[in-house]
Amino acid sequence: MQPFRRITSHMVPLPNENVDTDQIIPARFLKVTSKEGLGKVLFYDWRYDAAANAKPGFILNRPEMAAASILLAGNNFGCGSSREHAAWALYDFGFRAVISTSFADIFRNNSLKNGLLPIQVDKAVHEQLFQIVHAQPTAQATVDLESQSVVLPGGGVIGFAIDPFSKQCLLAGVDELGYLLKFREAILAYESRAVP
Amino acid sequence: MKARTLFDKIWESHVVVSEPDCPSVLYVDLHLIHEVTSPQAFQGLRDRKLPVRRPDRTVATVDHIVPTQGQGLPIKDPLASKLVSQLERNCAEFGVPFYTLGDARQGIVHVIGPELGLTQPGMTIVCGDSHTSTHGAFGALAFGIGSSEVEHVLATQCLLQRRPRTFAVRIEGRLQPGVSAKDIILALLSTMGIDGATEHVLEYLGSTIRSLDMEERMTICNMSIEGGARAGMMAPDDTTFQYLSERPLAPKGLAWDKAIACWRALQTEAEARFDKDLTLRADTLEPMITYGTNPGMGVPITGRIPDPDQVGEALKRKALLKALDYMGLQPNQPLLGQPVNAIFIGSCTNSRLSDLRAAARVLKGRKIHPRLRVLIVPGSQAVKASAEGEGLDQVFKESGAEWREPGCSMCIAMNGDELQPGEYCISTSNRNFEGRQGQAGRTFLASPLTAAASAVTGAIADVRTFL
Numbered sequence: 001m002q003p004f005r006r007i008t009s010h011m012v013p014l015p016n017e018n019v020d021t022d023q024i025i026p027a028r029f030l031k032v033t034s035k036e037g038l039g040k041v042l043f044y045d046w047r048y049d050a051a052a053n054a055k056p057g058f059i060l061n062r063p064e065m066a067a068a069s070i071l072l073a074g075n076n077f078g079c080g081s082s083r084e085h086a087a088w089a090l091y092d093f094g095f096r097a098v099i100s101t102s103f104a105d106i107f108r109n110n111s112l113k114n115g116l117l118p119i120q121v122d123k124a125v126h127e128q129l130f131q132i133v134h135a136q137p138t139a140q141a142t143v144d145l146e147s148q149s150v151v152l153p154g155g156g157v158i159g160f161a162i163d164p165f166s167k168q169c170l171l172a173g174v175d176e177l178g179y180l181l182k183f184r185e186a187i188l189a190y191e192s193r194a195v196p
Numbered sequence: 197m198k199a200r201t202l203f204d205k206i207w208e209s210h211v212v213v214s215e216p217d218c219p220s221v222l223y224v225d226l227h228l229i230h231e232v233t234s235p236q237a238f239q240g241l242r243d244r245k246l247p248v249r250r251p252d253r254t255v256a257t258v259d260h261i262v263p264t265q266g267q268g269l270p271i272k273d274p275l276a277s278k279l280v281s282q283l284e285r286n287c288a289e290f291g292v293p294f295y296t297l298g299d300a301r302q303g304i305v306h307v308i309g310p311e312l313g314l315t316q317p318g319m320t321i322v323c324g325d326s327h328t329s330t331h332g333a334f335g336a337l338a339f340g341i342g343s344s345e346v347e348h349v350l351a352t353q354c355l356l357q358r359r360p361r362t363f364a365v366r367i368e369g370r371l372q373p374g375v376s377a378k379d380i381i382l383a384l385l386s387t388m389g390i391d392g393a394t395e396h397v398l399e400y401l402g403s404t405i406r407s408l409d410m411e412e413r414m415t416i417c418n419m420s421i422e423g424g425a426r427a428g429m430m431a432p433d434d435t436t437f438q439y440l441s442e443r444p445l446a447p448k449g450l451a452w453d454k455a456i457a458c459w460r461a462l463q464t465e466a467e468a469r470f471d472k473d474l475t476l477r478a479d480t481l482e483p484m485i486t487y488g489t490n491p492g493m494g495v496p497i498t499g500r501i502p503d504p505d506q507v508g509e510a511l512k513r514k515a516l517l518k519a520l521d522y523m524g525l526q527p528n529q530p531l532l533g534q535p536v537n538a539i540f541i542g543s544c545t546n547s548r549l550s551d552l553r554a555a556a557r558v559l560k561g562r563k564i565h566p567r568l569r570v571l572i573v574p575g576s577q578a579v580k581a582s583a584e585g586e587g588l589d590q591v592f593k594e595s596g597a598e599w600r601e602p603g604c605s606m607c608i609a610m611n612g613d614e615l616q617p618g619e620y621c622i623s624t625s626n627r628n629f630e631g632r633q634g635q636a637g638r639t640f641l642a643s644p645l646t647a648a649a650s651a652v653t654g655a656i657a658d659v660r661t662f663l
Binding site: 018020022023026028031032034074075080082083084087102105110163164165176177180181183184186187191194195 | 209212213217218219221223225232233235236239240244249260261273275276278279282324325326340341342343344345347348351352353354356358360390391394395421422424426490511512514515518608609610617627629630631632635636
């Protein structure tokens, strides 16, 4: 996992509520044995029509949105299926952070394990961000994990919460399994005490 | 000592390490594996040269991508075939028990765990599948995880977890004829919304729950995730113990007596407090059906589709308009009489013997509407054998329905069983998301009774007129 420190990008607005992981990556694209290369099927059925032509109205098909790394999403993003392919696809496409008012639990966990930062903001801030993007679609925002802040176009700053453990893992680019493996002795002791 | 909930008891007895500012290390008693979310996890073990720590607490099967016809033949889809052979190789290499096609124990992972007796009260159970919440019906803490976490559990038999909050759902009263467990959970979801339980573990309590059999309880716990819940649970009781006493892998003899004594203690104490509370009356429920593109968009079957003009909040109005546009439905339209193209009876929500019996009760001596394609897919080889043992397959075939072999089938449409663009389906599965049952397919979620009644009329029907 690459360390996450600071990113600067314009924000891709996707105001839909309850975007489920079946939309992020439809099930027929899950027949893979690797994590790589799933960006090309991200939001496939929203991006492409039945003849595989790009739908011009979908936000990710606009040329100016192609290089963005911040997704500004609607409430309860990532609900439904546990497929980690959703986080892999977003990351592979180039996203490094998703901002929303709330995230589904499994999606949040999956994102944090793949260098994709879920940033939860309150409703007022959320609306403010959409207004900014609406007024100036390519305005740049900077996400700084160390200071837990998003610097907005025009200089405003909003803070966000993240648990200290996830923050350290993301900053260092370390994966949680390394940490978990350190508890070998404690797990053995637990097993001898509690597990038949 | 503070009064504890069922969740508190299981959580606290499974914490291996708890350090400040860090998630807890939680021990996993049972890890279920399937072909779609595990390949990357096994590869991760290989890359780190790690073994599976407890293959004896790990069980694998194939369900998501298996064909439901001709299971003895080679799988035609090369990608699906590769996932099955990859899982077979992974299980052989790491010593994990594997119930593959042709094995009498194969089936949908959330159907076989309980029916084999692998699923037991008080356990922590995980699987790379969000419907792992099903197993909570036994008084287990069971939840879905991503593939990275599958790798963590394979390597350490543990997970890093933050303690979720608790949410009591009390369901009271006696169900009316024609109303089932599926209608309870669809009604609950329409009440609390699809993020109403995010960051919470649900415990279902109340007289209705106590009156349900284990298969009905599983249907409710199964769809806890559709409310965003981390898990859904029900305290074990005599109904639970009776079910388990007949299962091959449940404890036997003295071990059984000892287990029962422990399991009886898995009750929420009277003084225990939950972070959230909700009560639902079951006696006034009608059969439920969804009209939109998430499982919270449900109404009583005699109801009408909501009017976006009556929705105050802009984003919610937009979501409803988008859903109705996708579904090709109109505001204020009644659901009854809406024609459909297909019926799917199956999935980890409703593919067990009692679900098939319910459908057969309606279909016996009747013919399905000639326009329809009706797929009936048992949840496991054992369910299939039992159903055939009591002649349910004959009832289905005589009605004109297709009787298939076990798998996830048209719930997730990864195996070739799918809707054509624009088709409507009444489905006993758990998700009506856009494209879930096939690209541009349209799903109405309902109970097996409603699905069977609608199979006869060719349109959304009220099963109460059939009983």
